[in-house]
Amino acid sequence: MQKTVLIVCCLLLCGLTEAQNWGPPSQSGGVLALLSFVLLETRAAPLALGNFSPAPCWAVALACLPQLSLAWVLVCLACAITARTVFLPASPDGPIRDAVVDFVPAALGAWAVARLGWWGSIPVLLLVAIPLPIALSYLLTPHSGVGKTRASLKLEHLAMVSLGPTAGLLGQVQPGLCLLVWPSVLSLLRAATSSDELRQRRSQHIELRRARSRVTLQEQLVEQTEVRQEVQQRLLDARADSFALLETLAARPLTQAQALHEILLALRQRIPQGEWHFLPAGEYPGDVTVGARLRQVWTEGSPWFWSSGQSTQAAWRLPQSGVIFVQGPFNLNSEMQQTLGVFFYYLSVWFERIRAQERLVLMLQRLQALLQGAGQLATLVSPRDILGLLVERAGQWTGRACAVRSGGIQVGEASGRVLPFEGGEFRMDTLDMDPSELEALRLWLVLGAGALDRCQAQANLHQSSKLAAIGQLAAGVAHELNTPLGAISVGIGMALQYLETDRLEKAVSRLELTNKSVEQMRVIVSKMLNYSRESGEGRRLVNLTDILRDSLPLVEHAFLMEKVELELPPLDQEFLVEANGGELQQVLINLLVNARLALAGRPGARVRVLLGPGTILVEDNGPGVAPENVERIFEPFFTTREVGQGVGLGLSISREILVAHQGELRYRRSELGGACFEMMMAEVKE
Amino acid sequence: MNRVLVLEDDNTLRELLVDAVESMEYDVKAAESATMALHLGREFDFDLVISDIRMAGPTDGLGVLAALKQRLPGMACIVITGYADKTAPLRALQIRVDDYLYKPFEVKDLIAAVQRVHKSQSQRSWYRQVLHRLLGQAASDADLAELQASRENSLKSFFVGVRSQHLYAETALNLWDAWEDLEVEYLRVANIRVVAAEVARRLIDRYGLWQARLSKEAASQSFVAAGTRSQEKVDRATFRRFVDRIKAAKLSAEDLGLAVALRRIPGEQRKRNAELERLFQRMWGSA
Numbered sequence: 001m002q003k004t005v006l007i008v009c010c011l012l013l014c015g016l017t018e019a020q021n022w023g024p025p026s027q028s029g030g031v032l033a034l035l036s037f038v039l040l041e042t043r044a045a046p047l048a049l050g051n052f053s054p055a056p057c058w059a060v061a062l063a064c065l066p067q068l069s070l071a072w073v074l075v076c077l078a079c080a081i082t083a084r085t086v087f088l089p090a091s092p093d094g095p096i097r098d099a100v101v102d103f104v105p106a107a108l109g110a111w112a113v114a115r116l117g118w119w120g121s122i123p124v125l126l127l128v129a130i131p132l133p134i135a136l137s138y139l140l141t142p143h144s145g146v147g148k149t150r151a152s153l154k155l156e157h158l159a160m161v162s163l164g165p166t167a168g169l170l171g172q173v174q175p176g177l178c179l180l181v182w183p184s185v186l187s188l189l190r191a192a193t194s195s196d197e198l199r200q201r202r203s204q205h206i207e208l209r210r211a212r213s214r215v216t217l218q219e220q221l222v223e224q225t226e227v228r229q230e231v232q233q234r235l236l237d238a239r240a241d242s243f244a245l246l247e248t249l250a251a252r253p254l255t256q257a258q259a260l261h262e263i264l265l266a267l268r269q270r271i272p273q274g275e276w277h278f279l280p281a282g283e284y285p286g287d288v289t290v291g292a293r294l295r296q297v298w299t300e301g302s303p304w305f306w307s308s309g310q311s312t313q314a315a316w317r318l319p320q321s322g323v324i325f326v327q328g329p330f331n332l333n334s335e336m337q338q339t340l341g342v343f344f345y346y347l348s349v350w351f352e353r354i355r356a357q358e359r360l361v362l363m364l365q366r367l368q369a370l371l372q373g374a375g376q377l378a379t380l381v382s383p384r385d386i387l388g389l390l391v392e393r394a395g396q397w398t399g400r401a402c403a404v405r406s407g408g409i410q411v412g413e414a415s416g417r418v419l420p421f422e423g424g425e426f427r428m429d430t431l432d433m434d435p436s437e438l439e440a441l442r443l444w445l446v447l448g449a450g451a452l453d454r455c456q457a458q459a460n461l462h463q464s465s466k467l468a469a470i471g472q473l474a475a476g477v478a479h480e481l482n483t484p485l486g487a488i489s490v491g492i493g494m495a496l497q498y499l500e501t502d503r504l505e506k507a508v509s510r511l512e513l514t515n516k517s518v519e520q521m522r523v524i525v526s527k528m529l530n531y532s533r534e535s536g537e538g539r540r541l542v543n544l545t546d547i548l549r550d551s552l553p554l555v556e557h558a559f560l561m562e563k564v565e566l567e568l569p570p571l572d573q574e575f576l577v578e579a580n581g582g583e584l585q586q587v588l589i590n591l592l593v594n595a596r597l598a599l600a601g602r603p604g605a606r607v608r609v610l611l612g613p614g615t616i617l618v619e620d621n622g623p624g625v626a627p628e629n630v631e632r633i634f635e636p637f638f639t640t641r642e643v644g645q646g647v648g649l650g651l652s653i654s655r656e657i658l659v660a661h662q663g664e665l666r667y668r669r670s671e672l673g674g675a676c677f678e679m680m681m682a683e684v685k686e
Numbered sequence: 687m688n689r690v691l692v693l694e695d696d697n698t699l700r701e702l703l704v705d706a707v708e709s710m711e712y713d714v715k716a717a718e719s720a721t722m723a724l725h726l727g728r729e730f731d732f733d734l735v736i737s738d739i740r741m742a743g744p745t746d747g748l749g750v751l752a753a754l755k756q757r758l759p760g761m762a763c764i765v766i767t768g769y770a771d772k773t774a775p776l777r778a779l780q781i782r783v784d785d786y787l788y789k790p791f792e793v794k795d796l797i798a799a800v801q802r803v804h805k806s807q808s809q810r811s812w813y814r815q816v817l818h819r820l821l822g823q824a825a826s827d828a829d830l831a832e833l834q835a836s837r838e839n840s841l842k843s844f845f846v847g848v849r850s851q852h853l854y855a856e857t858a859l860n861l862w863d864a865w866e867d868l869e870v871e872y873l874r875v876a877n878i879r880v881v882a883a884e885v886a887r888r889l890i891d892r893y894g895l896w897q898a899r900l901s902k903e904a905a906s907q908s909f910v911a912a913g914t915r916s917q918e919k920v921d922r923a924t925f926r927r928f929v930d931r932i933k934a935a936k937l938s939a940e941d942l943g944l945a946v947a948l949r950r951i952p953g954e955q956r957k958r959n960a961e962l963e964r965l966f967q968r969m970w971g972s973a
Contacts, residue, residue, distance in 0.1 A: 490791070492793075517696075
């Protein structure tokens with residue numbers, strides 16, 4: 001590049017001077033000179049003439065040309081020096097100075113000889129050509145030459161100075177020949193005189209040029225690196241910014257929609273020229289091509305950029321949410337594209353997390369609802385209520401119609417998938433249902449089934465507790481019945497004996513005696529019947545005194561046997577409650593039997609029964625309930641008795657019975673020292 | 687034996703019982719409570735007490751019996767009960783009651799029981815004679831007398847245990863197997879004219895152990911499977927019949943003393959003696 005420019009400059013310069021000074025006869029010579037100059041300088045010098053620069057020869061040759069004025073010669077000199085410094089920066093100390101020393105004296109000598117003739121030029125040569133190089137080299141190139149001699153008159157210079165006038169003469173006669181021969185001669189001369197030096201110079205030149213190109217390369221490299229670093233920095237800044245944005249957003253408890261809103265705000269702040277939109281999946285506005293593009297982005301997932309000079313359109317996908325679309329008069333460079341790509345990638349990751357959190361929250365809410373439902377289930381006692389709640393809740397949670405059928409009860413009407421359910425089926429349209437929701441539904445059904453089971457078990461428990469109570473009573477009652485029965489049996493036997501011996505009166509009196517026993521039995525049996533028949537039937541108005549009175553025959557005997565004193569209230573009061581008499585009797589008998597068992601074998605054992613409006617109190621002077629057990633006595637299957645002595649259902653079922661009567665069964669310490677159980681119900685006033 | 691005490695808290699039944707026993711021409715005293723019975727027991731020497739178990743008062747029927755027996759060890763006891771707790775049979779066996787009747791019973795059951803108990807003393811000596819005759823044994827000496835007393839007590843326990851239905855048939859069979867072993871030993875010993883004192887003592891101890899085992903199993907109403915049947919042992923069907931006969935009071939405690947011996951003597955020898963054959967049929971016969 002530099003060379004071409006230089007050649008062009010030289011050509012221009014030559015053309016200019018020729019137009020002014022050169023006559024027609026030297027035109028061919030001038031052109032030739034320039035051509036050779038160009039050739040030599042550019043190509044020939046390093047090839048044909050070894051390591052010699054032809055520029056000085058040229059300068060001399062040119063100087064010899066008679067047509068050239070001194071000014072023109074100086075111009076040529078300048079050109080040559082420039083060329084020399086450019087192409088062969090031989091001297092590491094100073095190429096220009098070296099060139100000046102090389103060229104100026106020779107050229108001046110040639111010029112002088114050519115103009116002034118040999119003789120005329122002698123003084124010039126003596127004055128100028130010989131001392132000038134010495135002076136110049138002394139002044140300008142203190143280390144000129146390879147030998148590092150200061151102020152040495154090099155053979156080269158002398159040759160040039162001396163041959164310069166010869167060339168000048170030759171140039172006057174035959175300029176073309178001069179131009180051809182002169183450099184050759186000079187170069188041969190130089191090669192002969194200083195081939196080693198030239199080689200060294202040459203290698204120095206080459207090294208120098210390499211060094212220079214290395215430096216250039218390095219500079220370029222540094223420059224490029226700087227540019228890249230700058231780009232990198234910008235990229236890093238942008239990413240840091242996007243991450244900071246993501247972080248601040250992630251630190252706040254945002255839903256996906258709120259987060260999207262924030263993100264769009266932030267993007268609008270950062271690239272205000274663009275219109276930023278979030279398009280939920282499936283909604284793609286704009287013209288047909290943009291819509292198609294957005295659809296493609298949504299389906300394929302790779303971002304889309306389109307730019308026309310100043311305006312840009314771009315879109316990125318947020319998986320499972322939608323597409324972010326921007327358009328506007330701004331330029332989206334590659335760094336920004338990259339940064340935005342990364343940003344949206346992390347945004348989608350974050351959204352995924354948000355969604356997971358939302359799912360988690362949803363599941364927790366479901367679980368909470370399930371637990372609440374389970375709590376409600378636990379309070380229900382009728383299978384129909386349980387199924388009703390089951391369907392109601394399942395409907396509320398899923399927003400779908402459902403139905404359940406179990407044990408001959410059908411609640412709700414629905415079609416769809418059949419889920420197995422305790423003793424029946426559960427129907428619901430479960431299409432497109434979230435697996436976790438389905439799982440929750442299953443869990444709910446299991447809970448429901450458990451509640452149904454519990455209902456059944458409770459009913460069975462009631463029955464078995466009743467049977468257990470009857471069993472407890474049976475012991476006492478067996479004695480109560482067997483004794484009069486024995487009396488009847490013996491009485492009849494005796495009567496028969498008397499009849500056999502015709503003692504009629506005696507026989508009759510025996511039979512009458514038997515009648516007493518029959519009456520005795522009738523009373524006991526009727527109480528028993530009361531006890532068993534009334535249970536399970538509806539409620540009616542009953543007098544608590546009657547309950548007590550009816551219960552007494554069933555337990556009295558055992559109290560007598562165990563020598564437990566039974567202190568009773570006056571049995572003529574009236575305390576009405578609306579209740580199931582049999583059940584109340586069951587509770588009362590249970591409490592009395594408990595008291596009796598607690599007192600077994602204690603001297604001075606005493607049980608006191610008190611009646612009040614809506615209340616029956618059973619107190620004893622036994623050991624009472626141990627403090628650590630007070631909390632637990634109403635738990636099912638809690639018992640302090642030995643294995644085989646009771647299953648621990650009495651009190652829990654007693655309490656259930658009273659709770660079912662909107663009443664309560666309470667325990668407290670008795671004034672007598674032992675336990676006091678209080679049956680409380682709503683009093684009915686007439 | 688002519689003075690009987692009836693202890694029963696149910697007025698009607700007591701009156702009827704008194705009437706029934708009186709009809710058997712005994713001198714009957716009635717007590718309506720334990721206290722009264724104890725009071726009467728101090729005043730009179732009763733030969734027989736018929737008592738209910740469960741009753742109000744400081745002690746129950748069995749307590750009264752035990753107290754009375756301390757004073758009159760030879761006194762006979764019949765227990766009548768409608769229902770009794772678990773400890774009752776054990777205590778009944780301990781105080782060696784003579785019979786155990788469940789309410790309701792018929793007059794003839796009671797009369798049979800009273801008569802059986804009445805007869806038992808004379809019967810006991812009669813059986814001893816039969817046994818001696820059967821074994822050709824000379825009159826017993828003192829050791830032998832104690833041995834026999836111990837044996838008879840064991841039999842009584844077995845009888846009451848079965849009667850009071852506190853022994854399962856299978857448990858009873860198991861006990862009976864052990865009993866047969868004891869009986870073989872006893873018969874062997876009884877055959878020797880002069881029994882060494884320590885041999886008799888050892889046998890008495892074994893009777894004691896057997897009784898203790900019976901009491902325990904009767905009290906806990908445990909079910910103990912009897913060993914496998916062999917030629918020597920009584921088979922289940924026969925034993926079931928035997929137990930039923932005891933429950934129905936067709937056999938008395940004294941009868942049981944002959945049971946093993948009867949089963950063990952060869953058939954021809956038995957058939958030659960009409961009385962033995964009749965006794966065998968009563969106990970083990972299939973009719």
